[in-house]
Amino acid sequence: xxxxxxxxxxxxxxxxxxxxxxxxxxxxxxxxxxxxxxxxxxxxxxxxxxxxxxxxxxxxxxxxxxxxxxxxxxxxxxxxxxxxxxxxxxxxxxxxxxxxxxxxxxxxxxxxxxxxxxxxxxxxxxxxxxxxxxxxxxxxxxxxxxxxxxxxxxxxxxxxxxxxxxxxxxxxxxxxxxxxxxxxxxxxxxxxxxxxxxxxxxxxxxxxxxxxxxxxxxxxxxxxxxxxxxxxxxxxxxxxxxxxxxxxxxxxxxxxxxxxxxxxxxxxxxxxxxxxxxxxxxxxxxxxxxxxxxxxxxxxxxxxxxxxxxxxxxxxxxxxxxxxxxxxxxxxxxxxxxxxxxxxxxxxxxxxxxxxxxxxxxxxxxxxxxxxxxxxxxxxxxxxxxxxxxxxxxxxxxxxxxxxxxxxxxxxxxxxxxxxxxxxxxxxxxxxxxxxxxxxxxxxxxxxxxxxxxxxxxxxxxxxxxxxxxxxxxxxxxxxxxxxxxxxxxxxxxxxxxxxxxxxxxxxxxxxxxxxxxxxxxxxxxxxxxxxxxxxxxxxxxxxxxxxxxxxxxxxxxxxxxxxxxxxxxxxxxxxxxxxxxxxxxxxxxxxxxxxxxxxxxxxxxxxxxxxxxxxxxxxxxxxxxxxxxxxxxxxxxxxxxxxxxxxxxxxxxxxxxxxxxxxxxxxxxxxxxxxxxxxxxxxxxxxxxxxxxxxxxxxxxxxxxxxxxxxxxxxxxxxxxxxxxxxxxxxxxxxxxxxxxxxxxxxxxxxxxxxxxxxxxxxxxxxxxxxxxxxxxxxxxxxxxxxxxxxxxxxxxxxxxxxxxxxxxxxxxxxxxxxxxxxxxxxxxxxxxxxxxxxxxxxxxxxxxxxxxxxxxxxxxxxxxxxxxxxxxxxxxxxxxxxxxxxxxxxxxxxxxxxxxxxxxxxxxxxxxxxxxxxxxxxxxxxxxxxxxxxxxxxxxxxxxxxxxxxxxxxxxxxxxxxxxxxxxxxxxxxxxxxxxxxxxxxxxxxx
Numbered sequence: 001x002x003x004x005x006x007x008x009x010x011x012x013x014x015x016x017x018x019x020x021x022x023x024x025x026x027x028x029x030x031x032x033x034x035x036x037x038x039x040x041x042x043x044x045x046x047x048x049x050x051x052x053x054x055x056x057x058x059x060x061x062x063x064x065x066x067x068x069x070x071x072x073x074x075x076x077x078x079x080x081x082x083x084x085x086x087x088x089x090x091x092x093x094x095x096x097x098x099x100x101x102x103x104x105x106x107x108x109x110x111x112x113x114x115x116x117x118x119x120x121x122x123x124x125x126x127x128x129x130x131x132x133x134x135x136x137x138x139x140x141x142x143x144x145x146x147x148x149x150x151x152x153x154x155x156x157x158x159x160x161x162x163x164x165x166x167x168x169x170x171x172x173x174x175x176x177x178x179x180x181x182x183x184x185x186x187x188x189x190x191x192x193x194x195x196x197x198x199x200x201x202x203x204x205x206x207x208x209x210x211x212x213x214x215x216x217x218x219x220x221x222x223x224x225x226x227x228x229x230x231x232x233x234x235x236x237x238x239x240x241x242x243x244x245x246x247x248x249x250x251x252x253x254x255x256x257x258x259x260x261x262x263x264x265x266x267x268x269x270x271x272x273x274x275x276x277x278x279x280x281x282x283x284x285x286x287x288x289x290x291x292x293x294x295x296x297x298x299x300x301x302x303x304x305x306x307x308x309x310x311x312x313x314x315x316x317x318x319x320x321x322x323x324x325x326x327x328x329x330x331x332x333x334x335x336x337x338x339x340x341x342x343x344x345x346x347x348x349x350x351x352x353x354x355x356x357x358x359x360x361x362x363x364x365x366x367x368x369x370x371x372x373x374x375x376x377x378x379x380x381x382x383x384x385x386x387x388x389x390x391x392x393x394x395x396x397x398x399x400x401x402x403x404x405x406x407x408x409x410x411x412x413x414x415x416x417x418x419x420x421x422x423x424x425x426x427x428x429x430x431x432x433x434x435x436x437x438x439x440x441x442x443x444x445x446x447x448x449x450x451x452x453x454x455x456x457x458x459x460x461x462x463x464x465x466x467x468x469x470x471x472x473x474x475x476x477x478x479x480x481x482x483x484x485x486x487x488x489x490x491x492x493x494x495x496x497x498x499x500x501x502x503x504x505x506x507x508x509x510x511x512x513x514x515x516x517x518x519x520x521x522x523x524x525x526x527x528x529x530x531x532x533x534x535x536x537x538x539x540x541x542x543x544x545x546x547x548x549x550x551x552x553x554x555x556x557x558x559x560x561x562x563x564x565x566x567x568x569x570x571x572x573x574x575x576x577x578x579x580x581x582x583x584x585x586x587x588x589x590x591x592x593x594x595x596x597x598x599x600x601x602x603x604x605x606x607x608x609x610x611x612x613x614x615x616x617x618x619x620x621x622x623x624x625x626x627x628x629x630x631x632x633x634x635x636x637x638x639x640x641x642x643x644x645x646x647x648x649x650x651x652x653x654x655x656x657x658x659x660x661x662x663x664x665x666x667x668x669x670x671x672x673x674x675x676x677x678x679x680x681x682x683x684x685x686x687x688x689x690x691x692x693x694x695x696x697x698x699x700x701x702x703x704x705x706x707x708x709x710x711x712x713x714x715x716x717x718x719x720x721x722x723x724x725x726x727x728x729x730x731x732x733x734x735x736x737x738x739x740x741x742x743x744x745x746x747x748x749x750x751x752x753x754x755x756x757x758x759x760x761x762x763x764x765x766x767x768x769x770x771x772x773x774x775x776x777x778x779x780x781x782x783x784x785x786x787x788x789x790x791x792x793x794x795x796x797x798x799x800x801x802x803x804x805x806x807x808x809x810x811x812x813x814x815x816x817x818x819x820x821x822x823x824x825x826x827x828x829x830x831x832x833x834x835x836x837x838x839x840x841x842x843x844x845x846x847x848x849x850x851x852x853x854x855x856x857x858x859x860x861x862x863x864x865x866x867x868x869x870x871x872x873x874x875x876x877x878x879x880x881x882x883x884x885x886x887x888x889x890x891x892x893x894x895x896x897x898x899x900x901x902x903x904x905x906x907x908x909x910x911x912x913x914x915x916x917x918x919x920x921x922x923x924x925x926x927x928x929x930x931x932x933x934x935x936x937x938x939x940x941x942x943x944x945x946x947x948x949x950x951x952x953x954x955x956x957x958x959x960x961x962x963x964x965x966x967x968x969x970x971x972x973x974x975x976x977x978x979x980x981x982x983x984x985x986x987x988x989x990x991x992x993x
Contacts, residue, residue, distance in 0.1 A: 103179070103205040103225040105626065106214055106565035107610045108549050115626060115647035115659035117745055117763050117824070119143065119844070121204040123229075125891075128902050128939045130242060130952045130986040132251050132278055133354075134201065134226070135161035135193040139978045140906050142846035142887035143208050143824070149188065151278070151352045152973035152980045159352055159384025159437040162190030165208060165221040166820060167851065167883050168767060169774065171670060172220035172739075174211065178228055178376070181216075183443045183465030186537030186575055189672030195380040195441055197274035197358040199238055199255035202229040208765065208824070210743035212665040213628035213645040214606055216569070220665045220741055220769060230362045230376075232259030232270045235993045242986030245958060249351055249981045250279040267365035273358065280353035281981055282387070284346040288960050289969045292345035294684065294724035296870075296913065296920065296927045296965045307341035308725055310392030310682075312428045314516045315340070317802060318421045321717050328428075330517020333416060336719075344389035347432045350969055350980055356382040368450075375446040381439070388433040391477055391589050394424040394721060395800065396496055397680055397729065397807055399594070400586025402479050404496040405800045406515070408488070412502045414514040422802050423515060424721050427477060427589070429524040434474040441467045447543075456548045465539035470532055477589035478529045478582060485523045487512040497801060531580035531588060535677070538599075540572045558620065560612025567606045573670070574599030577677035591680030591807075596732060598675035602668075606630040622651040634668050641666040641738065655753055660746035669736040669773055673812045678731030680807070684870075684880075684967030685728075685778040687720040687805055688786040689713045700787040707786045707794075713803045721804050724967055728778045733812045741769035747824075757830040766821040775810045776855060777869075779915060782808065790856050816854025819861075823847050840893040848885045867914035868930055868972060870964050880966040881974035882930070884909040898943040906935040908975065913964070930962040935978060950988040958983040 101108050104116030119141075131137040135151065138144045145167030149160060162170040162185075175191035176182065185192040204226050211219035235258040242251040255274035261267070283289045295305040309315065314326040315336055325340040326333055334340075357380070364374035396402040410419050447461030483489070483500075487507045492498035504512050513523045547565035554560060576597040586592040608628045614620035625648050632641040645663030686693045689708035694715040697704050705715045747763030776793075784790030785797055796809040823846070830840040852861040868882040886909030893902045912929045913920045920928035939952035961976035973980060 101179075103176075103223050104207045104209065104211060104214070105610065105628075106545060106547055106567065106606075106608050107563040109563075109610065109624075115624070115649040115661055117208045117659075117661075117747065117765070119206040119208060119826075121206070123202055126198060126201060126204070127988075128941065128950065128952070129904065129937060130240075130939070130954055130984065130988075131198060132242070132253065132276060133161060133194050134196050134198055134204075135163065136978070137198075138163050138193070140889050140904075141206070142844050142889055143206065146881035146883075146972075146974035148190070148974070150973065150977045151194070151354065152350065152969075152977035159194065159354065159382065159386070159439075160185045160188035160190060160192040161194045162188055163193060163224065165206070165224070166765075166767065166822075167881075168221040168769070168818070168820065171673065171773065172218065172667065172769070174215050174219035174223050176215070176223060176225045177378075177443070178230075178445075179225055180445060180461065180463055180543065181465075181539065181541050181571070182378075182463075183441050183467050183539055184537050184573075184672070185439060185441070185469065186467045186535035186577070186672070187437070187439075187469045187471065189670060189676065192382070192439070192441070194354060194384070195356055195358070195382045195439065196226065197255060197272070197276070197356070197360075197380075199253070199274050200228050200257070200272050200358070200360065202227045208763075209661055209745050210645070210663045210665050210741070210767070212643045212667070213630045213663055214608065216571075216602075216604065216630070217632065217641065217665070217667040217738075218670070220667050220739070220743075221767065228360070228362075228376075228378075229257070229272070230270060231268050231364070232257060233261050233268070234259060236990060237993075238988065238990035240986060240988040242984060244281070244981045245983035245985070246285065248279060248285060249281045249984070251986070252277050263365070266367075268363070270362040272360045272362070274356075275358075276354070276356045278352070278354040280349055280386070281351040283348050283350040283969055286350060286980070286982070288963070289350055289971070290345045291343045292967065293963075293965055293970055294967045305338065305341075305724055307343045307345075308389075308392065308426070308682075309341060309721055310394070310424060310426045310725070311340050311342035312390075312426050312518070313340040313342075314423050314425045315721055316417065316421045316423055316516070317719070317721065317804075318417070318419055319802065320419065322417065322419075322421060323719055324417070326516040328518045330414065330514040331416075342389070342426055344426075345969065347387060347389035349386035349388075353385045354382070355384075356380060370450040370452070371448055372450050373446075373448050375444075377442070377444045380441045382441075383436065383438045385434060385436040388435065390426050390428040390430055390432055391475065392424075392426050392682065392725075393477075393482075393589050394727070394804070395806065396479060396586060397591040397727070398496065398798070400479075400592040401494055401496050402483070402586055403490060403498070403500060404806055405802055405804070406488075407500050408486075408515050409500060409502050412487070412515070414516055416516075422804075427482075427519075427527070429519045430477050430528050431475040433476065436472045436474075437469060438472070439467060439469040441465075443539075452546070454548075455550050456546060458547075459543070459545045461543045463539065463541040463543075465537075465541075467535075467537040469535045471534075472530065472532050473590075474530045476529050476531050477527050478587055479589050480587045481527045481529075482589065484508060485513045485519060485527055486515040488515070529582060529588065531583055531590070533580050533583065533593075533677070534576075534578045536574075536576045536578075537671070538572075538574045542568075542570045544568045554611065554613060558614045558617035560615040560622075560624070562612075563608075563610040565608045569604045569606075570601070571604075572599065572601045575671040575675050577675070579677060591678075591727075591729065593677050593679060593731075596675050596677050598734065599671055600668075600674075601635040602632055604630060604632040619652045620650070621654050622649065622657070624649045628663075632666070632668075636668065636674075637738070639738075641668065654751070656748060656750050658746070658748050660744070662744040663742070665739070665741040665743065665769070667739040667741070667773075669738065669812070672732065673736060673773055674732055674734050676732035676812075678729055678811060680727055680729050682725040683728040683778040683808075684724060684965075685726040685782060685808075686724060687726065688782055689715050689718050689803070690720040691716055691718055693720075697783075697787060703788045704786045707788065711799065711803075718803055726778050726782070726805055726808055728808045728810050730775050730810050731812070736773055736812060737771055737814050739769055739771050739773055739814075741767065743767050755829075757828075759826070759828045761824075761826045763824040764821070765824070766819075768817070768819050770817045771814045771857075772816065772818050772853070773812055774815055775812055776815065778808050778810060780855060781810060784856070790859065793856075814857070816857050816859055817861075818853045820851045821849045823849065836897045838893075838895040840895075841891070843888065843890040845888045846886070848883065851883050864914060866909070866911055867919065868911040868964060868975070870913045870915070870966055870972065880964055880968070880972035882908070882911050882972060882976075884911050884975075886932075900941040902939045902941075904937040904939070906937075906978070908933040927963060927965070930964065933959065933962065933976065933979070935959055946992045948990045948992075952986050954984040954986075955979065955982060 148162035207223040211223040257272040259270035449459040545567040614623040647661040651657035785794040888907040961971035961979040
């Protein structure tokens with residue numbers, strides 16, 4: 001069924017492509033050389049790096065991000081010019097240096113009338129970093145947090161890169177493309193930044209403030225509006241290549257576009273294509289990432305723990321206290337010790353391999369001033385692959401009815417212990433696992449906009465999106481066939497706790513295998529199995545907006561304009577997750593996942609009023625207030641969600657202005673949080689009942705021992721199987737309630753007229769979210785249960801008959817609350833020092849004042865300010881990530897004629913490790929903090945006629961990421977991922993035509 005759907009999707013894209021090519025032929029036959037100035041203006045590119053085509057929000061600036069309200073000219077255009085600019089802006093198209101709509105408002109305004117803190121990133125600033133994907137660039141921006149996913153997180157991400165704002169989670173930021181919703185990746189619940197071609201991006205606008213009032217529930221922390229290039233009348237081909245200093249992660253990219261005007265410039269057709277490949281990095285090729293250390297004790301102290309307890313040595317345990325290791329030969333027996341642990345790091349990927357092919361077609365035609373038809377189709381085919389160590393095995397996971405513990409009976413001829421014993425092992429004979437994820441994403445948009453009458457404009461559009469993913473996992477194995485290969489049979493096949501008996505008649509024709517040793521090639525082929533899991537996400541979105549920027553003028557001296565916008569949106573989202581048949585039936589060696597599906601519809605209305613109360617009077621160069629509101633009705637609840645926002649912008653003179661906002665958020669759980677499939681991961685955590693762990697709880701050690709005893713576990717003799725890793729089941733929950741929040745900001749911007757091209761800004765911001773939707777970290781659940789601080793968490797822990805943890809359930813749930821506040825400081829300055837020389841400097845600085853979270857309703861707040869959550873955290877339970885107090889990104893540029901040099905510096909402040917409940921210190925841990933980190937990059941560019949050349953070095957000093965006992969790769973990829981590849985060189989050439 002999924003293959004049929006994929007064929008239908010490809011057929012749809014092909015039909016759209018044929019229509020686009022037909023338009024190309026029409027364009028060739030009708031384009032005239034004459035230019036009519038009264039029609040839509042089309043611009044030609046001046047560089048090969050897409051710098052040529054940014055929107056008016058991305059005017060010339062220093063080579064770094066710029067934090068501004070609306071960086072466009074203040075001149076009010078004529079009515080017809082305003083209309084044409086609005087028509088193009090609805091498509092993300094530049095119409096000139098006029099008052100334009102910028103993220104955070106549905107009304108056009110000039111650069112001194114917007115109170116929303118919006119950061120603008122141009123295409124040139126992205127491309128001069130050598131970033132292969134938009135995710136690689138976002139890692140530099142201080143306001144972009146680490147709770148999303150990136151290419152240095154290779155396990156469980158499906159190859160997708162997700163982003164967030166302020167470490168509030170990727171589920172609380174809304175990513176738009178050209179101001180409209182786009183297609184999510186169904187496996188990761190985000191706009192996959194790896195599937196967006198960087199060469200097609202014109203600019204990015206980051207609203208660092210809540211935006212739920214205009215954009216909907218997802219925009220709790222803010223909005224990232226990615227503006228693509230449209231309306232081109234020239235062509236370009238660009239080629240880029242790069243490689244690390246160690247000869248891996250080789251990257252390549254080729255992109256091209258061509259645009260045509262037709263019918264006297266009333267219409268335009270633009271085609272764009274890009275192919276990108278990234279070679280990836282294996283963990284064994286970075287010395288700092290091997291061997292994987294699971295404890296924070298210094299190397300050489302004798303107390304450190306390396307690797308996994310799921311080993312190629314069979315770990316044997318019994319009710320009598322047996323704790324033995326059997327060598328891969330199946331005969332040599334010894335006491336289980338640290339030398340039997342398995343260094344899985346040498347078998348897994350550090351950075352994903354990626355390939356992405358993207359195609360898009362963009363069309364618009366202006367029939368008259370009342371109707372401008374526009375459409376856009378974007379298609380992406382992305383594949384990612386990564387390697388993981390061979391499958392660890394310790395029994396089935398509910399609801400499977402296969403044995404939850406593999407108990408080898410005493411009468412098995414291969415059992416040398418004379419008693420029933422439980423075994424766990426890593427099935428290395430099946431080979432390393434290879435996870436390949438393929439996604440096909442289509443977003444098709446069609447709309448019409450124009451002028452109604454008397455300054456009222458409209459924009460009506462429909463967007464359809466489809467994302468189909470197939471996750472192909474090799475060398476997983478069949479549990480049913482494994483039991484047959486070992487000659488073991490359940491006495492009651494309907495019960496996961498039934499006994500196993502030795503029955504050689506169930507063995508395959510080539511004979512029985514020794515469960516304590518390594519299987520032969522025939523048995524391994526018999527047991528081996530590759531799984532294919534499918535997901536399908538669909539979006540249908542109707543939008544209507546009516547607005548007038550100049551409804552009336554305030555009826556008093558010095559009064560300005562009143563603008564009004566109203567809008568309606570009806571959106572439907574559906575998600576289907578279809579696991580492999582072997583997985584859903586409980587017969588695989590991995591976890592059991594049942595098929596899930598669901599969706600919702602929402603109908604919304606919103607309104608905005610912007611009034612310039614005073615302008616050009618004493619102490620009020622500009623005084624503007626803005627009020628926004630939105631009401632939403634979801635099919636999943638009878639409640640009506642209501643959000644509002646108010647803001648004020650006051651400029652006493654043209655040199656300084658003050659601004660502030662306050663707003664609310666009401667976020668319904670999304671389809672992924674509700675209906676996403678559940679999966680098993682081996683998270684970094686320790687069993688509190690382990691003999692070596694119970695004493696580490698200080699005053700709570702007695703309570704831990706007592707709780708373990710109630711469950712029949714003797715903490716003086718019990719040893720955790722797979723020390724350092726706990727099987728954790730995560731995924732969707734259909735019974736979630738909405739989140740409720742509030743956001744406020746206030747700040748100032750200084751632009752002194754006596755120092756041209758200087759801008760200094762400061763902003764205080766605060767977020768508060770209640771009933772947060774998240775998955776609790778595994779260690780937090782275990783500690784809360786066994787110390788007695790959260791007894792209800794014991795219900796999520798499932799133990800086997802031998803006392804070992806079978807699973808910890810950490811699915812999405814409504815937890816407590818989250819509070820965060822901080823300040824931003826931005827500096828931009830550009831000066832011409834000679835006729836052909838321009839110097840520029842830009843700096844974005846963020847200081848975190850407070851980050852506290854309540855992980856259970858009614859519980860205590862935990863302070864994570866300046867913390868590195870080294871074993872997963874509340875907004876990403878599976879990954880280690882940091883919440884540093886200080887982050888900074890600075891660029892220094894020098895332009896001499898056609899030559900440009902740009903030096904970039906990224907700073908991440910030092911952090912102390914936090915285990916979700918407290919900060920570590922020197923008395924309790926060998927290593928407990930990370931140092932400040934500095935990454936330096938250099939880019940050189942030269943323009944010659946129609947050619948543009950660019951080369952650069954990232955991480956000039958080859959700085960390595962700091963050590964973190966993450967249990968994955970000895971660091972924290974969500975925060976330090978840009979250091980993982982080491983020194984990186986790239987070269988790019990482009991030709992305009």
